[in-house]
Amino acid sequence: MLAYAIYNGYEKIDMYGIDMATQREYILERGGIEFWVGFAMGRGIEVTNTKGSMVCKPAMGVPYGHKYSVDMRAVDPYDLLKLNKEERDAGDMADDHKKRKNKKNTNPALA
Known part of the structure; x- marks a missing residue:
């Protein structure tokens, strides 16, 4: 609806009921809403x-880079800390495989 309001040339957009406070909403939808809010504001549209609402606000209520004393193991909206070592390392292994695959074979016996 935000994109539709921008398309129709509205000068002010009031958002109601878009809290984005639950973990599921945060992961799946919040980024898209924040994109369109930023897009609208960039075009000079007033957005309230x-x-x-947690839209355009940090998850913990503390700005990024601000020093605060929170145990990050207690705050993990994406459950990244719960992944086992093999799952965490899988991304690194995939990158290493790509590097090896793209590397030219210099051994003439294998050519």
Whole structure:
């Protein structure tokens, strides 16, 4: 609906009921909404939201880079810390495989 309002040339968009406070909403939908809010604001459209909404706000209420004392193991919205070592290393192994695959074979016996 944000994109539709931008397309139709509205000068002000009021958002109601778009809290994005649950983990599922945060992961699947929040980024898209924040993109369109930023797009609208970049075009000079005034965008307002309800006070309790988490759209365009940091997940912990603390700006990025701000030093705070929180045990990051207790705050893990994507469950990254719960992955076992093999799952964490799988991404690194895939990158290594790509590097080896793209590397030219210099051994003439294998050519």
